[in-house]
Amino acid sequence: MDKEELLQQVRNLAAENLISKEELTRAYDEAFGKKIDLAITKKPGITKILYYIGGAIVFLGIAILIWQNWSTLSVATKIIATLGSGIAAYIVGVLFGRYEKLDPVGQAFYLISALVTPIGLYVVFDNAGFDVGSHGTQSLISGILFGTYLLSFVVFRKNIFTIFSIIFGTWLFFAFTSFLIGGKPHFDELNFFEYRALTTGLVYILLGYSFSKNEKHPLTGPLYGFGILGFLGAALALGGWEPNQNIFWELIYPGLVLGVIFLSVYLKSKAFLTFGSIYLMVYILKITAEYFTDSLGWPLALALAGLALIAIGYFSFYLNRKYLSSKNTKNI
Amino acid sequence: MDVKKNIPLILGLSIPIIMILFVAGSIYLPGLFIQPKFNFLYATGENYYYNRHYSVQNGRLIKNEFDYPEDYTGSRTEPRLYIHDIVKNENQEISFSEAQKLTLNSNSQSPDGFEIDCGRRTQGIFFIFVDFSRDCSTRFIKGHNTSKKLNIQLSGSSYGHFQFLGWIIE
Numbered sequence: 001m002d003k004e005e006l007l008q009q010v011r012n013l014a015a016e017n018l019i020s021k022e023e024l025t026r027a028y029d030e031a032f033g034k035k036i037d038l039a040i041t042k043k044p045g046i047t048k049i050l051y052y053i054g055g056a057i058v059f060l061g062i063a064i065l066i067w068q069n070w071s072t073l074s075v076a077t078k079i080i081a082t083l084g085s086g087i088a089a090y091i092v093g094v095l096f097g098r099y100e101k102l103d104p105v106g107q108a109f110y111l112i113s114a115l116v117t118p119i120g121l122y123v124v125f126d127n128a129g130f131d132v133g134s135h136g137t138q139s140l141i142s143g144i145l146f147g148t149y150l151l152s153f154v155v156f157r158k159n160i161f162t163i164f165s166i167i168f169g170t171w172l173f174f175a176f177t178s179f180l181i182g183g184k185p186h187f188d189e190l191n192f193f194e195y196r197a198l199t200t201g202l203v204y205i206l207l208g209y210s211f212s213k214n215e216k217h218p219l220t221g222p223l224y225g226f227g228i229l230g231f232l233g234a235a236l237a238l239g240g241w242e243p244n245q246n247i248f249w250e251l252i253y254p255g256l257v258l259g260v261i262f263l264s265v266y267l268k269s270k271a272f273l274t275f276g277s278i279y280l281m282v283y284i285l286k287i288t289a290e291y292f293t294d295s296l297g298w299p300l301a302l303a304l305a306g307l308a309l310i311a312i313g314y315f316s317f318y319l320n321r322k323y324l325s326s327k328n329t330k331n332i
Numbered sequence: 333m334d335v336k337k338n339i340p341l342i343l344g345l346s347i348p349i350i351m352i353l354f355v356a357g358s359i360y361l362p363g364l365f366i367q368p369k370f371n372f373l374y375a376t377g378e379n380y381y382y383n384r385h386y387s388v389q390n391g392r393l394i395k396n397e398f399d400y401p402e403d404y405t406g407s408r409t410e411p412r413l414y415i416h417d418i419v420k421n422e423n424q425e426i427s428f429s430e431a432q433k434l435t436l437n438s439n440s441q442s443p444d445g446f447e448i449d450c451g452r453r454t455q456g457i458f459f460i461f462v463d464f465s466r467d468c469s470t471r472f473i474k475g476h477n478t479s480k481k482l483n484i485q486l487s488g489s490s491y492g493h494f495q496f497l498g499w500i501i502e
Contacts, residue, residue: 169348
């Protein structure tokens with residue numbers, strides 16, 4: 001069979017929905033020895049969802065056990081029940097991960113580990129006399145977790161560690177920057193918080209775009225969703241409210257939102273379209289309430305805003321139908 | 333790694349690091365070049381009416397005539413006076429008679445453009461912050477885009493009884 005015959009065969013199989021793009025890509029990657037993490041690459045079925053729910057319930061059980069018996073448990077028992085459980089769950093995850101059939105169960109144990117270990121570290125630092133509410137201690141805890149899961153990803157190449165690395169990396173970013181500021185009054189931390197949320201949103205979008213072209217593509221949708229939520233939300237908050245508004249952010253905001261809506265077509269992202277449309281509606285309501293209620297009167301301003309919302313709704317529906325709802329297009 | 337192909341990934345990982353460096357630079361660099369020069373006088377004490385006892389008139393410290401409310405049952409000890417050495421970040425207690433000899437500028441802003449302010453408190457976990465408020469149990473000297481934590485003798489409630497009286501001119 002020559003190359004053209006093979007490609008024709010692929011076309012025929014694809015036309016009959018007997019082979020998917022993912023299966024082809026996986027087969028291509030396997031030729032170069034790339035190990036594919038099936039547990040995250042595949043869409044989770046009901047069994048896997050139950051594994052994760054089970055993991056979350058185990059975490060709840062441990063958290064409630066510690067909370068209810070905080071005053072009666074000894075320090076050693078508290079540490080063993082939390083940090084010990086977290087480490088044990090991680091080891092079980094590693095052992096199960098060695099067998100392909102047990103890998104999804106292993107992922108549930110990794111989830112337990114990621115949820116319980118932070119509590120364990122809190123208990124350790126609390127008993128060591130640290131102020132666990134301070135940003136310094138939070139930086140240490142999030143740094144330890146970020147380092148652990150990043151190293152785990154490098155060693156085991158499992159996408160679940162990418163998720164944990166992103167979550168704990170975000171925590172480290174917020175905690176460490178707050179630690180650097182250290183309550184200094186010349187720094188407007190609320191404003192700075194908004195800038196950090198904007199940055200985090202942008203980073204999530206960039207990571208999502210980067211992952212869209214490799215085996216981590218199932219992470220792209222959630223990263224786009226959380227990214228655009230943070231980015232546009234922060235940009236809206238930076239605009240402020242009259243009389244303390246920031247004209248730069250209020251003027252630039254429509255451009256950002258429209259940019260996001262048009263990017264939704266390029267990136268084939270429903271998250272961009274949905275959040276872009278919602279934030280454009282919120283912006284119109286905000287600007288109407290802020291500037292036009294006195295000049296036009298509240299009822300007329302409200303009627304105009306309502307018409308604008310209808311127009312955005314239709315525009316969003318039109319874009320979705322024309323560019324994102326095609327049967328042959330895989331949307332994220 | 334193919335750099336050109338991974339530009340979004342490199343950008344995504346670089347932005348937080350650049351922001352951390354930028355924040356660290358903007359916090360610590362101005363403080364290296366601009367230092368406050370003026371020491372100041374302040375009062376502190378357990379007394380709830382700690383800020384009614386002293387004031388500054390025509391550049392001199394005076395003791396005010398002050399009657400406690402009839403129903404007041406708290407401490408009636410006089411607030412103590414301290415000079416804060418801005419260079420050493422240390423306090424030296426002085427008597428009222430010694431403090432009276434000082435020439436004071438009672439403006440909140442010092443002649444070199446600094447002022448005393450409460451710290452800021454942020455509480456939260458992950459990126460969920462629930463509290464952005466003033467924390468007057470810590471005091472800072474701020475100005476010229478920099479601020480420095482002061483080791484102040486604070487007494488009284490958790491808010492810290494602190495009455496700034498004036499910058500010491502001589």
